[in-house]
Amino acid sequence: xxxxxxxxxxxxxxxxxxxxxxxxxxxxxxxxxxxxxxxxxxxxxxxxxxxxxxxxxxxxxxxxxxxxxxxxxxxxxxxxxxxxxxxxxxxxxxxxxxxxxxxxxxxxxxxxxxxxxxxxxxxxxxxxxxxxxxxxxxxxxxxxxxxxxxxxxxxxxxxxxxxxxxxxxxxxxxxxxxxxxxxxxxxxxxxxxxxxxxxxxxxxxxxxxxxxxxxxxxxxxxxxxxxxxxxxxxxxxxxxxxxxxxxxxxxxxxxxxxxxxxxxxxxxxxxxxxxxxxxxxxxxxxxxxxxxxxxxxxxxxxxxxxxxxxxxxxxxxxxxxxxxxxxxxxxxxxxxxxxxxxxxxxxxxxxxxxxxxxxxxxxxxxxxxxxxxxxxxxxxxxxxxxxxxxxxxxxxxxxxxxxxxxxxxxxxxxxxxxxxxxxxxxxxxxxxxxxxxxxxxxxxxxxxxxxxxxxxxxxxxxxxxxxxxxxxxxxxxxxxxxxxxxxxxxxxxxxxxxxxxxxxxxxxxxxxxxxxxxxxxxxxxxxxxxxxxxxxxx
Ligand code: GLN
Numbered sequence: 001x002x003x004x005x006x007x008x009x010x011x012x013x014x015x016x017x018x019x020x021x022x023x024x025x026x027x028x029x030x031x032x033x034x035x036x037x038x039x040x041x042x043x044x045x046x047x048x049x050x051x052x053x054x055x056x057x058x059x060x061x062x063x064x065x066x067x068x069x070x071x072x073x074x075x076x077x078x079x080x081x082x083x084x085x086x087x088x089x090x091x092x093x094x095x096x097x098x099x100x101x102x103x104x105x106x107x108x109x110x111x112x113x114x115x116x117x118x119x120x121x122x123x124x125x126x127x128x129x130x131x132x133x134x135x136x137x138x139x140x141x142x143x144x145x146x147x148x149x150x151x152x153x154x155x156x157x158x159x160x161x162x163x164x165x166x167x168x169x170x171x172x173x174x175x176x177x178x179x180x181x182x183x184x185x186x187x188x189x190x191x192x193x194x195x196x197x198x199x200x201x202x203x204x205x206x207x208x209x210x211x212x213x214x215x216x217x218x219x220x221x222x223x224x225x226x227x228x229x230x231x232x233x234x235x236x237x238x239x240x241x242x243x244x245x246x247x248x249x250x251x252x253x254x255x256x257x258x259x260x261x262x263x264x265x266x267x268x269x270x271x272x273x274x275x276x277x278x279x280x281x282x283x284x285x286x287x288x289x290x291x292x293x294x295x296x297x298x299x300x301x302x303x304x305x306x307x308x309x310x311x312x313x314x315x316x317x318x319x320x321x322x323x324x325x326x327x328x329x330x331x332x333x334x335x336x337x338x339x340x341x342x343x344x345x346x347x348x349x350x351x352x353x354x355x356x357x358x359x360x361x362x363x364x365x366x367x368x369x370x371x372x373x374x375x376x377x378x379x380x381x382x383x384x385x386x387x388x389x390x391x392x393x394x395x396x397x398x399x400x401x402x403x404x405x406x407x408x409x410x411x412x413x414x415x416x417x418x419x420x421x422x423x424x425x426x427x428x429x430x431x432x433x434x435x436x437x438x439x440x441x442x443x444x445x446x447x448x449x450x451x452x453x454x455x456x457x458x459x460x461x462x463x464x465x466x467x468x469x470x471x472x473x474x475x476x477x478x479x480x481x482x483x484x485x486x487x488x489x490x491x492x493x494x495x496x497x498x499x500x501x502x503x504x505x506x507x508x509x510x511x512x513x514x515x516x517x518x519x520x521x522x523x524x525x526x527x528x529x530x531x532x533x534x535x536x537x538x
Contacts (some may be wrong), residue, residue: 004132005267008160009143010208012178012197017214018250019177020073023143023242024080025251028173028261028280031081034272035138038131039077040089041070042124043145044152048094052431059307063463063513067437073143074514075311076431079318080251082516089125095154099123116155124159125166138244139267148176149200156380161205169209170268176201176208177241180215180223191227198231210237218242239263246318248284248517252277283517290326294531295348299369299386300355301362309355310514312383316519319528327528332369342372351379351531355384356463356510360409379503379530381523382446384464387496387506388418391468391476394498399476400413400422401513408466417476419469421492422522427465434463439487439509441494447484448505449495452526455474458485460494460509468493468500476535503530 009023020041028035047053050061051069068087077085086328100123104114125490132140144160146153161333164172178194198208213219219227219240228235240496245248254260255277264271296316302308313329320327332345334357346352352373354366366386370393373380382390388406395417396405428434438459443450450456470491477483481495485495485507505523515521 001131001303002135004135004137005139005262005269006128006132006162006163006167006173007139007267008142008172008174009141010157010174010176010201010206011144011146012148012176012201014179014309015147017177017179017198017249018241020071020076021145021247022175022177023073023141023252024076024444025142025254026259026263027077027139028080029255029275030263032085032275032277032280033260033264036136037081037139037268038083038085038089038137039074039142039143040085040128040131041093041140041143041145042156043092044150044156045092045229046094046097047092048098048431049090049092051434055308061306061463062113062309062311063335063436063461063510065438065459069432069436069463071145072307072310074104075279075314075361076247078513079314079516082518088130089212090125091124093155094154096120096123096127102216107497117158120155121159121162124155125163126446128159128163130220138269148197148204154204157201157204157206164181164206167324168268173209173263173266173452174201175210175263176207176214177214177232177403179214180213180219182216189215189223191223191230193228194227202232207232209233210259210262211510212239212241214241214243216243218265221235246278246287246317246346248287252279252284254427260299270462283318286324287317287321290320290324292323292325292532292537293328294350294528294535294537295328295330296353296528296531297330297332297346297369298350298353298355298419299332299334299337301334301357301367302355303333303454311510311515312353313357315512315515315524316528318515318517319524322520322525323528323532325528325532334365334369337365337368339368342368342380346372346376346378349378351527351532353527354380354382354389356384356386358385358408363389363406367396371397374498374501374504377501377534379534380498380501380505380525381527382506383512384508384510386509388466388468390498390504390506391417391496394481395472398481399478401472401475404472406466415472417469417472418466420465421467426467435467436463437461439494440489441485441509442488443460443495444482446483447495448497448503448526449484449507449523452505454522457488460507460511461513462509468496503527503535 070090316327366389395401404415405413407416496506
């Protein structure tokens, strides 16, 4: 049996309290004391993965090296910890049921009635222990999505109860994250919703070990005592999580509150080394004391919802900090861009990103934006669909292919410069069938990409069905518009560049999935640098 310790993070009162950030912050504190930590998330919805969910429903879909389409919280885990996650780090109810039903069909439970308890809970528990049993981790943090008391969360909560029973309280603890609302009319913070949610947890046989309280105002000593008494925990196990200006402040706030100390104490562990937070603090200092500002436009169709482009926004923060530059992101709705307003809309910018996306809505606006960035020498980064739009724009406006389009937008198009890969043509199911995960790419010597990466072979994560159609290579690529990255095995185009320009790069992959606090992504770094040059600051 492995010696791995388990921490479960549940949520009470409301959703969206930031369990993922608390989990990632705690993991960071433990990692800084030399513990090997990973985080996994269990989501109580029936989709097998979030890949088929609209970003408006669930924010961005984060993709791992092994090609799993996962919850955006895994992005936070990777960005905070600089540790790769995988399919095993994100489990949904759909995946659990799918696996149990497949086992039933194979006859794995022959003669038995298959039930939520024990079959579904056993499957959940197996998956909760999967990473721990690899012996790679000292501590596995498991975030339970949803809110305690939800019908759909019940099998997870029951599984947590059984895990604690199986492993013992010194090996498995529960952190419950709740909200302490402030009633403006009464001028008071209220503890009652927390008391109720802790009680709901107790009805399922779980007593929380630590309560993390989200709050807009400081919790007084009296209030902390009261919470401790009614929630049945020690005073030091009441942890305040006050609103902060950036998520990157949360680990330090948790350190001030002693969350790591209480956790280690409960798990009967001693720090493996004195906490080393120097690199994190250096990042924060640079991030908070920028010397320059640049305005970067982000053209997309889901711009109303910040979470849709989470990883891109975070990558800009990482790259901005290194360049000591505050990045002011200007969200531009692709459907609202037209020939009439593009000049005025993009005029204040020093850089432009055209975002990934699916479907036809807003693509003409994206093409107009690319054309303007190319012609006006505005630093440009096209990501996935953004790269595809850059190809279409050049094909239409420079290569004489007026009808150029993506077969995704116009399946009958006469010049499908972006087309479905052969291997995709027979694919019927939508879930988990795109080109996903890490693929190698070799870079052309002296290209912007090679200069940015400082190497000629890279690996980046993908999530798309369509590709550049190599039948059009000769017609589209010329001295100015070039391929600078190619998949060495398949010959698929991965990166395009426009040379008659300070910095114009389109990538078929998603660099944003690999940027972390300690390893900002080279392309974002180079793009931000180019924007500083545009501003005359570098
Ligand atoms: N819709 C495009 C494709 O499937 C681009 C996908 C993306 O931007 N992630 O190829």
